[in-house]
Amino acid sequence: MHYSKEELQNLDKVKRLNIINSVSGVKPANLIGTISSDGATNLAIFSSVVHLGSNPGLLGMILRPAQDVRRHTYENIMETGYYTINHVQRSFAENAHFTSVKFEKDESEFEKCGLTEAFLFDFPAPFVAESQVKIGLKFLEEISIPVNGTSMLIGEILHIEIFDNAINDLGYIDLSLMDHVGVSGLNTYYSLSKVDSFPYARRSNLPDFTKKDR
Amino acid sequence: MHYSKEELQNLDKVKRLNIINSVSGVKPANLIGTISSDGATNLAIFSSVVHLGSNPGLLGMILRPAQDVRRHTYENIMETGYYTINHVQRSFAENAHFTSVKFEKDESEFEKCGLTEAFLFDFPAPFVAESQVKIGLKFLEEISIPVNGTSMLIGEILHIEIFDNAINDLGYIDLSLMDHVGVSGLNTYYSLSKVDSFPYARRSNLPDFTKKDR
Numbered sequence: 001m002h003y004s005k006e007e008l009q010n011l012d013k014v015k016r017l018n019i020i021n022s023v024s025g026v027k028p029a030n031l032i033g034t035i036s037s038d039g040a041t042n043l044a045i046f047s048s049v050v051h052l053g054s055n056p057g058l059l060g061m062i063l064r065p066a067q068d069v070r071r072h073t074y075e076n077i078m079e080t081g082y083y084t085i086n087h088v089q090r091s092f093a094e095n096a097h098f099t100s101v102k103f104e105k106d107e108s109e110f111e112k113c114g115l116t117e118a119f120l121f122d123f124p125a126p127f128v129a130e131s132q133v134k135i136g137l138k139f140l141e142e143i144s145i146p147v148n149g150t151s152m153l154i155g156e157i158l159h160i161e162i163f164d165n166a167i168n169d170l171g172y173i174d175l176s177l178m179d180h181v182g183v184s185g186l187n188t189y190y191s192l193s194k195v196d197s198f199p200y201a202r203r204s205n206l207p208d209f210t211k212k213d214r
Numbered sequence: 215m216h217y218s219k220e221e222l223q224n225l226d227k228v229k230r231l232n233i234i235n236s237v238s239g240v241k242p243a244n245l246i247g248t249i250s251s252d253g254a255t256n257l258a259i260f261s262s263v264v265h266l267g268s269n270p271g272l273l274g275m276i277l278r279p280a281q282d283v284r285r286h287t288y289e290n291i292m293e294t295g296y297y298t299i300n301h302v303q304r305s306f307a308e309n310a311h312f313t314s315v316k317f318e319k320d321e322s323e324f325e326k327c328g329l330t331e332a333f334l335f336d337f338p339a340p341f342v343a344e345s346q347v348k349i350g351l352k353f354l355e356e357i358s359i360p361v362n363g364t365s366m367l368i369g370e371i372l373h374i375e376i377f378d379n380a381i382n383d384l385g386y387i388d389l390s391l392m393d394h395v396g397v398s399g400l401n402t403y404y405s406l407s408k409v410d411s412f413p414y415a416r417r418s419n420l421p422d423f424t425k426k427d428r
Binding site: 001002003004005008009011013014015016017018019020021022023024025026027028029030047048049050051052053054055056057058059060062085087090093094095097098099100101102103111112113114121133135140141143145147148150152154156157158159160161162163164167169170171172173174175176180181182184185186187188189190191192193194195196197198199200201202203206207209210 | 215216217218219222223225227228229230231232233234235236237238239240241242243244261262263264265266267268269270271272273274276299301304307308309311312313314315316317325326327328335347349354355357359361362364366368370371372373374375376377378381383384385386387388389390394395396398399400401402403404405406407408409410411412413414415416417420421423424
């Protein structure tokens with residue numbers, strides 16, 4: 001099945017949205033926890049968290065224009081300077097999915113969606129108690145993406161809490177042991193099974209892929 | 215297991231790298247295909263492709279500083295203005311992983327890693343014949359991320375080719391039917407199983423999560 005740019009533009013809007021939201025491949029499911037300056041907590045599912053660097057630990061996430069339901073997340077981060085990223089697991093994927101209902105600012109998605117606020121490490125923003133990977137970040141900067149009015153928020157990692165059994169001595173994290181879920185499009189969730197682990201790729205350990213009958 | 219920023223900084227470098235490269239959650243495995251102005255093809259695995267928008271279809275990807283092995287990808291995109299994004303499937307995940315060996319510019323990762331160049335739709339950059347989702351993009355802009363010297367390359371989707379059986383009439387793509395793989399860290403690959411599909415989240419279809427015995 002081939003779609004050119006023109007064919008994509010002529011598709012029904014929902015079909016185009018479904019296709020283009022899926023073609024980047026599997027996306028991580030994360031809940032972003034924030035609090036307003038007057039103490040109202042907020043939780044929103046994002047599938048656009050991306051690794052930017054390890055020293056210091058930096059993560060980015062893409063924000064749509066201001067009319068989006070995630071505007072409370074943005075406003076809270078701008079007000080307080082802090083937010084949390086919490087992995088979504090299968091046991092609460094449905095709860096996490098429904099944080100994207102357009103709630104009012106004084107309604108907490110934690111309460112409406114049956115998830116539990118956790119305030120840990122004297123960190124100002126709420127973590128999701130149910131999540132096995134909780135990350136506390138300090139907002140660093142917003143980089144605007146003028147071509148379509150989106151922006152990337154960049155945060156520095158101040159805290160990581162990981163379920164003990166899922167991390168080994170070398171720091172390898174096994175996402176399948178935590179029942180972490182991936183997303184494609186806007187509403188399809190996948191569980192993960194670890195299938196391969198390859199060494200750091202060097203010329204000295206390169207398999208001979210040119211042999212036909214490997 | 216809790217790590218503060220200071221504890222992360224004091225960890226062994228490899229362990230810190232492994233942890234921070236995994237905490238964003240599952241990442242998509244994609245191969246970026248390019249060609250230099252004098253016709254040398256290049257292929258590089260990226261786990262940082264991110265959806266930016268659907269109309270027009272825009273995808274971003276994060277590039278490390280220039281000394282990275284992916285510099286040939288960057289140089290080729292700057293020279294020609296075009297590149298391809300190709301989903302990695304389990305059947306060639308090892309081949310894809312080894313594209314990150316530091317090859318010379320006149321060595322093609324297609325040949326060294328046993329993958330097949332496909333030139334389709336009169337598009338200037340090479341697709342990966344083995345891949346069931348092939349995307350042809352036109353480079354639009356580079357957005358620099360000064361805080362750690364990385365940048366985001368943004369491209370507009372000009373072509374999408376998808377394995378017929380994996381896309382339905384509504385445009386939903388089932389990544390598990392294509393044996394698409396996700397990555398965590400730098401070297402752990404996961405297969406996907408579709409577990410849930412939820413409706414567009416509205417107040418009218420919000421489950422009552424406040425009931426304890428749902």
